[in-house]
Amino acid sequence: MSSAAPVIEVRDLVVEYGRGRKVHRAVDGIGFEVRPGECVGFIGANGAGKSTTMKTMMGFLFPVSGTARLFGRDARDKESRRRIGYLPEVALYYPFMKARELLELYGGLSGLSKAELRRRIPPLLEKVGLGGKGEVLLKNFSKGMQQRVGIAQAIIAEPELLVFDELSSGLDPVGRHDLRNVLLELKNAGRTIFFSSHELTEVESLCDRVIMIHRGRIVTEATVEELMKPLNAYEIVFHLPDAAELPACVKQCGPKAEGRLHTVTIPDVTAYSRAISELASAGAKIQSTASKTRSLEDYFIDLVRSTEREAVS
Amino acid sequence: MNAAARESATPLRSVGLVGRGVLLETVRRRELYVILVFAALFLAGVLVARAVGIPNPETGTFVLNLGLTLALGAAHVLAILTAARQIPAELENRTIHPVLAKPLSRAEYLLGKWWACTATGASTFFVLAAIAWIAVPKLEDYSPPMLVQTFLAGVLSLALVAALSLLGSILIPHAMNVVLVALVVWFGHTFGGFVVARAAGGVFAGFARWLMAYVPNFNKLNLVARYTDGIGPLPPGEFLVMTLYVTICLAACFAASAFAFDRRRL
Numbered sequence: 001m002s003s004a005a006p007v008i009e010v011r012d013l014v015v016e017y018g019r020g021r022k023v024h025r026a027v028d029g030i031g032f033e034v035r036p037g038e039c040v041g042f043i044g045a046n047g048a049g050k051s052t053t054m055k056t057m058m059g060f061l062f063p064v065s066g067t068a069r070l071f072g073r074d075a076r077d078k079e080s081r082r083r084i085g086y087l088p089e090v091a092l093y094y095p096f097m098k099a100r101e102l103l104e105l106y107g108g109l110s111g112l113s114k115a116e117l118r119r120r121i122p123p124l125l126e127k128v129g130l131g132g133k134g135e136v137l138l139k140n141f142s143k144g145m146q147q148r149v150g151i152a153q154a155i156i157a158e159p160e161l162l163v164f165d166e167l168s169s170g171l172d173p174v175g176r177h178d179l180r181n182v183l184l185e186l187k188n189a190g191r192t193i194f195f196s197s198h199e200l201t202e203v204e205s206l207c208d209r210v211i212m213i214h215r216g217r218i219v220t221e222a223t224v225e226e227l228m229k230p231l232n233a234y235e236i237v238f239h240l241p242d243a244a245e246l247p248a249c250v251k252q253c254g255p256k257a258e259g260r261l262h263t264v265t266i267p268d269v270t271a272y273s274r275a276i277s278e279l280a281s282a283g284a285k286i287q288s289t290a291s292k293t294r295s296l297e298d299y300f301i302d303l304v305r306s307t308e309r310e311a312v313s
Numbered sequence: 314m315n316a317a318a319r320e321s322a323t324p325l326r327s328v329g330l331v332g333r334g335v336l337l338e339t340v341r342r343r344e345l346y347v348i349l350v351f352a353a354l355f356l357a358g359v360l361v362a363r364a365v366g367i368p369n370p371e372t373g374t375f376v377l378n379l380g381l382t383l384a385l386g387a388a389h390v391l392a393i394l395t396a397a398r399q400i401p402a403e404l405e406n407r408t409i410h411p412v413l414a415k416p417l418s419r420a421e422y423l424l425g426k427w428w429a430c431t432a433t434g435a436s437t438f439f440v441l442a443a444i445a446w447i448a449v450p451k452l453e454d455y456s457p458p459m460l461v462q463t464f465l466a467g468v469l470s471l472a473l474v475a476a477l478s479l480l481g482s483i484l485i486p487h488a489m490n491v492v493l494v495a496l497v498v499w500f501g502h503t504f505g506g507f508v509v510a511r512a513a514g515g516v517f518a519g520f521a522r523w524l525m526a527y528v529p530n531f532n533k534l535n536l537v538a539r540y541t542d543g544i545g546p547l548p549p550g551e552f553l554v555m556t557l558y559v560t561i562c563l564a565a566c567f568a569a570s571a572f573a574f575d576r577r578r579l
Contacts, residue, residue, distance in 0.1 A: 058414050060579040078416045086414035092406045094334060096341040108330045109415035153411055 005072060007161050007192045008034035008057065013066035015052050026052040028216035029066065036160075039183075039193040041203035043296075044213035045304055050196040051089045053213070054165045058086055070161065082111070085154035089165040089196075092146060095139035099130060099149055102138060103156055110157035120156060128152045129178050143170040151179065155186065162186060164195035168202060180206065200297045204228070212300065214307050227299050233292040234272040237263050239285040247278035265292065327417045331425025332432070339395060339433045348387045352441050355380060359448040370452035377455075378541040380445025384438055385467050385537060392434030392471045393494050396478035399426045400574075401487045409579055420571045427475050427567075434471035439464070458546040463536040465552075469559040470534035474498055476566035477529070483573045502532040529562045 015027040027049040034040050044050050055061045057068045059076035073080035093102050100121055107117045125134055128148040133141075141149065147170040154162060167183075168176045176199065183206055187193060197203055203210060204224060212220040220227070239260050240246065246255065246262070249271060255264035262284075266272040272289075279286060339345055359376060367373045403409035413422060442464070474494065481490035496504070505525040512521035533555060536547075547555070 055410075055579075058410070060410060060413065062576075062578065078418050081414060082416040084414065086411065088407060088410040088414070090407055091411055092408060093411070094338065094408055096338045097334070101337065105330055105334055106411065106415060109327055109412070109417050111416070150411065 004036045006033040007036050007038075007071060008032075008194060009067075009069040009072070010053070010057065011067045011069075013053065013056060013068055014064045015049075015056050015061055016064050017052075026216055027056070027063075030213065030216070030218045031066075032211050032218060032221060034192060034194050036192050037190050038209060039187050039207050040195075041207035041210045042194060042196040042213065043198075043200065043203055043210060043300060044196075048213045049216040050213055051165050052216075054089075054163060054196065057163065058084075083160040085157065085159035085162045087150050087154045087162075087164040087167070089169070091150055093138050093141075093149055093153075095137065097138055098135050099125065099138060099141075099152075100134035102149060103134075103152060106153040107156045110159075112157055117156075124152050124156060127182060129175065144172055144175050147171055148175065151182065155182070159191070161192045161194070164193070164197075167195045167197040168199050176202065200295070200300060204296045210296070212303060214304060215311075219303055219307060224296070227296060234266045234269070235263065235288075235290045235292055236266065236272075236275060236279070237261065237287040237289075238279055239287060241283050244282045244284065247275065247282055249278055250275050261287070324418070324421050327415075327421050328425040328428065331412070331417070331422055332429030335395065335399065335426055335429030336432065339391075339429075344391060344394060345433075345437070348391060348437060348441070351383075351387065352444055355383060355441075356444050356448055359445070363448070363450060367450060367452065373450055373452040374541050374543075377445065377449040377451075378537060380449060381442050381463070381537040381541065382535075384441030384445055385470075385535065387441055388434040388438035388467070388471055389474055389498055390495075391437050392430055392475045393478050393491055393498070395433050396426065396430035396475040397482050397487060397491045397494065399430070399479065400482045404579065413579065419574050420567075423479060423567070423570050423574060427472075427479055430475035430479070431468070431472040434475060435468045438467050438471065442467075453543060455540060455543060456545050459536070459540045459544070462546050462552060463540045466534045466536045466555065469556060470498075470531055473529055473534070473559055473562055473566070474531070476563050476570070480566050480570045480573070483570055483577065497528060498531045501528050502530050505530070529559075534559070 010033070011031045013027050013030050014025065017024045017026055026047075030049070030053065042050050042053070052061060053068075056063055057070060057075050058081070059074075062076075068075045070080040071083055094105075097105070103121050103124065104114075104117050107120065108114075112120070121134060122131075125131055128151050130145060130148050130152070133145070138146065138149065147168075151164075154164065168179055171179060180202065183193060187206065193206075207224055209223050210220070210227060211218055236250075240262055242260070250262075250264050250266075253264050253266055253271075253275075255262045257263075264275070266275050276286065276289070359380065362376065367376065400409075403412070413419065446460075477497065478490065478494050481494055484490075485493070505528050509518075509521050509525055512518045539547075546552075
């Protein structure tokens, strides 16, 4: 992690909705930092507080207490937004505008000159998969196309920080793939990226670091490597002849069988070595072996469930 | 961002860009065309009347008054509808978030909406009034400076109505806002006079006068009858005071709008 000043700095942030008895605390004292050049995934279940945090960072919501600062400035200071590209969670873009006109509006508001806009818009539309659609009214765009236009408006001014709320919402697999390439390009260009997503494989493949939020509180903040460390478990897939018997050490681990093909997960390396030699002695043909790692999704689901259990108990 | 590629994003440019969006919306929506259809019907009516023959100058003046009054009325309706829906529609469709995520203050956003709504109303007024003025035969003498004052006062009135509608759209529900602003524009003066007259001599007389002083008097900004009645233009001092009155009302509307909008969660 870079020691440079943080691009995003959230401290003890508390955000509430409603008044009086109906008050709901959506964000409950969270704090984190994002440094220049980092790509950070912000994940959590629906209603966890991701969008509320992002909206507060952008100055759309006001915290009860705590601060959200971008580039060292208060989130409501328009100067702090000069270096940001933001993609909202759900946004429809002006249906009466053409894609080109919309990008001219947003680019112009970001300070791009008319000549620069004329130069940038066609390749940008190509990049987000909307080549040749510049003169089409946005009311004729599908949800996925609207999301692509949203991505284009967020990156048109080549901002230093990208804040994407629900990154691949509404995109089909091809769209997600294209978007991942765009983000990789931006990441390689040294941009700071902070995004929320329900697509955990996307987070796994793009992020340096992950912040998990649940019920308004941060439950984990770690690098992707730390979260996906090997589970010290090994999977063996093997063929067992009809006459042969499963070795006892394999039986203990509860193998699954499909005809003659068996799959077993061995919990540690010593047992794994023993299982391999006993299977060989029993005449089994080993098809494959693999060291098992936990996916981000496994981690996330375990974490949410354990938090739920704690809450109930 | 490359500094050479960046023009200074001046507040004026940002305000202009926000307003341009409103103008595009107006041109591409149906309300404008409904009003133009009415204008075409009026024009057809006047042309038929001309073909049949307008019998005397009084009738000609009546038709001109009717045309200019309808033009001003239609422009006000369009300005109210356009200004009143801007913020609620942006909030409902969530188009407001990407806009305000750019380096644009909420006050600049409001100003952009306001000038465009005013311009929409003013253009409608000019076009419709021009149609009426050209089509109706001038059988009496009308003062050209008075015509200029009528147009300018109309624009001031439209500017004020757009600002009021924007303010209302931040504070109260859409339908209520449209009805309330329309009542203030067309019946505010009458209602104010009624309230003050009823309260006269009572304990609330002072309060009623104080309250009504804050309701803009749109009657003073409608100079159509003065023009068609052949009365000369307002003295420059009086017209200046009227302009100042509108400017103060506008400033008050803006201050209230900016204050309320700045504290609004989006």
